[in-house]
Amino acid sequence: MNQLVAGLLEIGAVAHDDATLKTALADLAKRFEFTGYDYAKLLPGDFSVISNLSPDWLKRSRKFDVERRHPIMKRAQQIRRVFVWSAKEEQGTIPEENKIFYETASQFGIRSGITFPIAISNGGISVLSFVSPKEVLRGWEEVDPIAASSAxxxxxxxxxxxxxMPSIQQPFYLSPKEATYARWLALGKTVEDTAKIEDVKYNTVRIALADARRRYDLCNNTQLVALAIRxxxx
Incomplete structure (x- = not known):
């Protein structure tokens, strides 16, 4: 239904603060008989979620995602275009881990939905979903994928x-030494420069930064610095 896309465009154009945007998304979901909405932003080593769904479900959903067992998020990352999903239509053709996801979701009244994924900067992805207690959604295949991505x-x-303000967010911390070393990198210094400035061994800086990267599954120091700045x- 392209009226849903039109509603998203309107929210994106006129929402002026946190409360207005969240209320508008909740009202839009209700207008089209959805249980609620879930907007997730995933970046290397970081995530945040804005949603009016149950906090308990949000925690469980994120656990599925971290463990690479969230079929909706996996599909969103693979195809990067709007799609409709339901547990009923996938029965008999899905892995056991996906069945566990859908069984858990159904306990919170989530049995189907429509999901809008888009690529964002820094190798990230934003995923907006409207979820429903209905076993199958009908008529939503007509959504214009280009208009949906734009919205x-x-x-x-x-x-x-x-x-x-996110409903949930990836916890993040750096030790005082990690933060100091990352700050020098943000100013354009190398690991070797940082070691000289702080009067410590090169390996001291290298290992501290490696520990911080490992904690958030980051590939390099550039990603670590970007996350620390955000x-x-x-």
Whole structure:
């Protein structure tokens, strides 16, 4: 239904603060008889979720995602376009771990939904889902994928602009030494430069940064610095 996309475009254009945006998304979900909405932003080593679904479900859903057992998020990352899903239509053709996901979701009244994934900067992805207690959604295959991507892209930009408070977020911390070393890297210094400035051994800096990267499954120091800046640690 392209009216849903039109509603998303309107929210992306006019929402001016945290409360207005969240209320508008909840009202849009209700208008189309969905249980609620779930907007997830995934970046290397980081995630945040804005949603009006049960906090208990959000924690369980994120656990499925971290363990690579979340079929909706896996599909979103693979195809990067709007899709409709339901537990009933996939019965008999899905792995056991996916069955566990759908069985858990059904305990919270989530049996089907429509999901809008888009690629964002820094190798990330934003995924907006509207979920339903219905066993199967009908008629939603007609959603224009290009218009849908545009609408969610505009919504993502608005969320970033007004700095919406997440419902849940990846915990993040750096030790004082890790933060100091990352701060020097952010200023353009190398690991070797940082060791000289701090009057410590090269391996001391290298190992400290490696420990921080490993903690958040990051590939390099550039990702670590970017994450630390986003979280206001440096």
């Amino acid at each position: 969610v892209g505009q919504l993502h930009a608005r969320i970033e602009q007004i700095n919406v 979280r206001g640690m440096i």
